[in-house]
Amino acid sequence: MSENKETRGRPRSTEADRVILETTVQLLMEKGFAEVSIEGVAAAAGVGKTTIYRRYPNGKLDLVIDAIASAHLHLQLHETPDTGSIEGDLLGLFAHPAAFQLIGGPGFTLIGSVISERESNPALLEAFRVAITEPRRRQYNTIVTRAKERGEVKADVDAELVGQMIFGAMIARNLMGGEVNIELLRGAVRQVLSGIAA
Numbered sequence: 001m002s003e004n005k006e007t008r009g010r011p012r013s014t015e016a017d018r019v020i021l022e023t024t025v026q027l028l029m030e031k032g033f034a035e036v037s038i039e040g041v042a043a044a045a046g047v048g049k050t051t052i053y054r055r056y057p058n059g060k061l062d063l064v065i066d067a068i069a070s071a072h073l074h075l076q077l078h079e080t081p082d083t084g085s086i087e088g089d090l091l092g093l094f095a096h097p098a099a100f101q102l103i104g105g106p107g108f109t110l111i112g113s114v115i116s117e118r119e120s121n122p123a124l125l126e127a128f129r130v131a132i133t134e135p136r137r138r139q140y141n142t143i144v145t146r147a148k149e150r151g152e153v154k155a156d157v158d159a160e161l162v163g164q165m166i167f168g169a170m171i172a173r174n175l176m177g178g179e180v181n182i183e184l185l186r187g188a189v190r191q192v193l194s195g196i197a198a
Contacts, residue, residue, distance in 0.1 A: 016045075016047055016051060017055070019045045019046070019047065020041060020045050020047060020051070020052060020055070020063075020067075021066060021067045021070045022045075023041050023044045023045040024036065024041050024063055024064060024066075024067035025067045025068070025070070025110075026044075027040060027041060027044060028064065028067065028068070028109070028110050028113060029107055029109050029110045030109065031109070032109055032110075032112065032113035032116075033064060033113040033114070033116070033117050033121075033124065034113070034116075036060065036064065037060065038052050038053065038056075038059065038060055038063065041063065061121060061123070061124070064124060065123055065124060065127045068110075068114070068124065068127040068128050068131050068132070069127050069130065069131045070131070078096050078098060080093065080139045080142050080143065081093055081143070082146070085147075085150075085152065086143060086144065086146075086147035086150075086152050086153060086193065087189060087190070087193055089143040089146070089147075090143060090162075090166065090189045090192075090193075091185065091186065091189055093139055093140075093143065094166060094167075094170070094185050094189070095182060095185055100180065102132070103167065103170045103171060103174065103180055108171075108174055110128075111128075111171075114128045136163065136167075137160055137163065139163075140159050140160055140162060140163030140164075141159040141160065143159070143162075144157055144159035144162055144163075145159065151198055152197065152198060153193075153196045153197060153198055154196055154197075154198050157196045162192055162196065165188070165192050166185070166188045166189060166192055169184070169188040169191075170184060170185065170188065
């Protein structure tokens with residue numbers, strides 16, 4: 001019997017766990033929730049269907065929720081920039097390759113897929129919020145709080161709204177078929193800062 005084949009009583013392979021979750025996230029970003037299947041994940045990950053069903057006996061939804069919760073495997077959350085200015089910090093945050101992958105790359109498909117399932121599978125959206133949006137919300141708060149302490153921005157500035165306005169501008173450009181690039185980012189950041197500067 002092959003050593004790679006699972007047998008009764010053998011501890012679960014953490015490598016198989018990683019590959020299954022990574023593959024599921026990649027397929028979600030490429031195809032969207034509706035097109036992801038246990039069979040497709042198994043084939044792309046190079047594991048048997050039974051390997052996945054042992055882990056997720058309730059099927060695809062549980063697998064996808066777990067995959068989104070571990071989405072940092074593909075959408076790495078980098079450290080919050082600390083350049084000494086809010087403009088530098090926001091540019092550093094949004095210009096990071098992981099941010100562009102989320103907003104303008106395959107991650108955009110993941111966002112659309114999650115939103116399209118919000119009525120029928122609300123747990124999917126909640127998993128996305130916890131894994132992807134909540135950590136980034138904390139980063140916005142950190143950047144704007146530091147800027148307030150330096151006297152760069154008004155004391156009553158809403159940190160979350162600052163991040164949402166920049167993120168939203170980039171999402172909107174993508175929806176309208178435009179290119180999401182560094183020039184768009186710089187323009188969005190400067191436009192927002194013109195309204196909140198102290």
